[in-house]
Amino acid sequence: MELAYFEEVGFSDVKISVKASSVPLMIAAYRLASETFDHPLHLGVTEAGPPPAGLIKGTAGIATLLAEGIGDTIRYSLTADPVEEARAGRQLLEALGLRERRGLDLIACPSCGRAEIDVIGVARQAQEALESLQLPIQVAVMGCVVNGPGEAREADLGIAAGRHRGHLFIKGQIVRVVPEDDMVAALVEEAEKLVAEGIEARLAAADTGAQAEADADRAALFAAKGPDANHAAQRVDLIRKTVHDGAAPAVGSPPPAGT
Ligand code: SF4
Known part of the structure; x- marks a missing residue:
């Protein structure tokens, strides 16, 4: 009815928003709107709340629709500094490949029984050191x-720990091995060179012997912890036994003693 009024007065520069705070309702409403109107759609989950729950709700709704090709502009509605809203929007578009990456994309492994370092701590240090440089690359911190x-x-650059050393790699190829304490500094130094000189040039400048050193560290680590560093077989046995005995396994139960 409102649209009919706009059409009547010759005004066609209209964008439609059908936000809701319920994610399933919001998705259904926008799907229906996209089938019904030709006007551009402005996406958002309204009153999503503070992060991290607000971010998750906003991303669930907006990303689902964008992946279906629905939506023309977006807005995160967070109970947070508006700068956070803009950052989240930008990062979502970059993650979906809808915007060229302008800044850092730092990925990190979740850590497991093979890690000998505090992956969360190193990843945080790397994020802080690299973020202000605004380098348009993907960097990986691996345990x-x-x-x-x-x-x-797939990462442009990364570092992996082991035997008290950091193994710097570009597109999966080891280019340098550094002491564990220098991991973050080496990552920052290589990131700047990578952006300035390009991937091919930095691969060509790799330390001779770095790959062989990494292979030796990998073999030693593998030998030390074996193929099942996370005690998966024992955990499966424990779950089977607990289920068989009729009691639910406790969350976070340690593996059986002696493993
Ligand atoms: S296997 Fe290594 S890289 Fe993978 S999650 Fe475990 S510590 Fe991280």
Whole structure:
């Protein structure tokens, strides 16, 4: 009815928003709107609340619709500094490949029984050191050299720990091995060179022997912890036994003694 009024007076520069604070309702409303109108749609989950729950709600609704090709502009409605809203919007568009990355994208492994470092702490230090440089690259912080370089081979640059050393890699290829205490500094130094010189040039400048050193560290770590560093087999046995005995396994139960 409102649209009919606009049409009547010859005003067609209209964008429609059908926000809701319920994510399923918001998604259904925008899907219906996209089938009904040709006008551009402004997406948002309204009154989403403070982060992290507000961020999750906003992302669930907006990302679902954008992935379906629905939506023209977006707005995060967070109970937070508006700068956080703008940052979240930008990062979502970059993550979906709808905007060219302008700044850092730092990824990190969740850590597991193979990690010998505090992955969360190192990732936080790396984020703080790299963020202000505004380098348009993806950087990975990985807990171990056994799986890290392979798991993060899509990252432009990364570092994986092991045997008290950091293994710097570019697109999964080891280029330098540094002492563990220098991991973050080495990452920052290489990130700046990578952006200035490009991937091919930095791969060509890799330390001779770095790959062999990393291979040796990987083999030593693997030998030390074996193929099942996370005691998965024992955990499965414990769950089977507990289920068989009729009691639910306690969340976070340690593996059986002696493993
Ligand atoms: S295997 Fe290594 S890289 Fe993968 S989660 Fe565990 S510590 Fe991180």
